[in-house]
Amino acid sequence: MRNPTSLLTPVLLAMSLAMPASAQDVPDQRTAKRELFGTRNSDMSILQHPSLSDLDLATLREMPRLASLKYYGALAIAPDAGLQADTSTGAFNYHSLQAARAAAVAGCNDKRSGGAACVVVAEVTPRRYEAGRALTLSQDASRAVDGRDFGRAGANAALAISPGTGAWGLGDGGAAAISTCAASGAGDCTVAVAK
Known part of the structure; x- marks a missing residue:
């Protein structure tokens, strides 16, 4: 006969993983x-991508001066369309850099009708940002x-x-x-x- 507690172990493990975090x-x-x-300041980093023209890079450099960009944020573009296209999508004031990246790319890809998948070309983080908190x-x-x-x-x-x-x-x-x-x-x- 099989030990009934051996069947409970995987079930209990699965239940504990599905439960919300404890207080x-x-x-x-x-x-x-x-x-x-x-919370006073944020920094914007430009991620070099071959599709960015000199004009695109200049525009990206001016963005923090022209607008208050809240962290965590990301800007995604469709490489075939460029920065000035309607497909460019920003996601700002998210709770993590990963979430901002994902939202910007998803929003940009939703607007595309073909061509290369969207890529992140700029990120907004807190001043003195360190990963791993x-x-x-x-x-x-x-x-x-x-x-x-x-x-x-x-x-x-x-x-x-x-x-x-x-x-x-x-x-x-x-x-x-x-x-x-x-x-x-x-x-x-x-x-x-x-x-």
Whole structure:
């Protein structure tokens, strides 16, 4: 006869992987502040691509001076169409560089009617950015955690984020924060910081 507990092990493992992170995995405001980058400035990096003309490069260099670009962000172009085409797509104020890249490329590819797949040609990161931090939030969400807004959310203040869309919301408790975040239409909101 087969040991019944040997059947439970894979089931329990699968269930634990499907469950949301525990409250111990969510940082409090003080811990989050130490992990997050400053919110005053951002930097834009141009990623060299053979399709970028000298005019495109000059335009990209001027962008931070002409517009306040919020981190994390990315700009994707269709190489066959160039920077000035309608297919060029920016995704800014996301919670990670990876999410911004993915959103910019997806938006650009959705606008293409053929030709080469879209590529990222510029990225916006916090000033003094270092990869590998345990917690990253958009510039606006970082400001909310760093400032008074977080405390004003209530005795059980929480901040929920949508990793896929960049949406976020504050609330008095995790459920309220998720509800505020989801009101933007995001279906993947999860608590990122809690009192």
